[in-house]
Amino acid sequence: MNEGGPVNVLRLHANNPSSYTGAGNNTYLLPGRVPVLIDAGTGDARHLAAVAGALGEASLRAVIATHAHPDHVGGARAMAARWPDAVFAKKPWPERDATSGVEWTPIADGDRIPAGDSVLVAIHTPGHAPDHLVFFDEDSRTLIGGDLLVAGGTVVIPASHGGSLRDYLASLRRVLSLAPTRVLPAHGPDIEDPARLIHAYLAHREQRDVQILEALAAGRSSVEAIVRRVYEGLDSALEGAAAETVLAHLQKLEQERRVRRVGEAWIPTD
Ligand SMILES: [Zn+2]
Structure with a gap:
């Protein structure tokens, strides 16, 4: 090096x-x-x-x-x-x-x-x-x-x-x-120590995937309902950013065919 x-x-x-x-x-x-x-x-x-x-x-x-x-x-x-x-x-x-x-x-x-x-x-x-x-x-x-x-x-x-x-x-x-x-x-x-931060980011995103899949399994099918479950007690000023984050995860899970969209609802594929 x-x-x-x-x-x-x-x-x-x-x-x-x-x-x-x-x-x-x-x-x-x-x-x-x-x-x-x-x-x-x-x-x-x-x-x-x-x-x-x-x-x-x-x-x-x-x-x-x-x-x-x-x-x-x-x-x-x-x-x-x-x-x-x-x-x-x-x-x-x-x-x-x-x-x-x-x-x-x-x-x-x-x-x-x-x-x-x-x-x-x-x-x-x-x-x-x-x-x-x-x-x-x-x-x-x-x-x-x-x-x-x-x-x-x-x-x-x-x-x-x-x-x-x-x-x-x-x-x-x-x-x-x-x-x-x-x-x-x-x-x-x-x-x-960028490697440490990147590893923390990757682990954090994986954990969010799990939380969102759990919310879907529990019947939360809209971005708003998932935000309320995953970000309990969130400051209302941060709701917009949280909704963008949840949507970003849902789009990724959709690309991976782990969720699909039916009308306005998001549902797990299995
Ligand atoms: Zn920027």
Whole structure:
């Protein structure tokens, strides 16, 4: 295994705290030969000032986005206005990309992207969003992880808005196989033991499958009824996210032919 030196990555906070983003987003600047910013934040003036300050005399060459959720690309227009020569790049998600106000250069799985004084490998990791990419520095085994992993919590799979739990689990296993030593996430602190977190995520999702199958066996056939059973005493503000999670599991179980949909009802196949 190649244990190279640490890659030079600066964490620049996007200054966008909210109920949706928690403390707000981390963006990452790789300064050096080819200054590249990963994720555009939401266009907050303090974020743009932090990027400009970190660049010093250098000019931003590219902004690459992990995915098209608004807390990752909402600032693209403001970035393009400030750095008109910068290239904007991401994996295409055409219906979302059309509304972001910049022209995106497509990134494909496996593309090698010069960034800072390193080269990042783009890895397509759908699940949280269909266009989701993570960026891997092979020398330092550092992974810039977008919304794939978050320390101390789980990741929402928005089943009615392009999320897929089946894809997400495959993405987790793929990243596990890369053996990253450190993940820099878009939310929360650095993840120093990514394998442990991924194993915990896989076990957690398996346990949810079991709980949902038990709810179905007990005659709960709607998403709402399953949410009430599986998430007893849930804060009403979190019901929407819980419903998306249950739907994501049901869609996965349907793809595995362990449940089927009859009209509005979900029923186990055996
Ligand atoms: Zn997201």
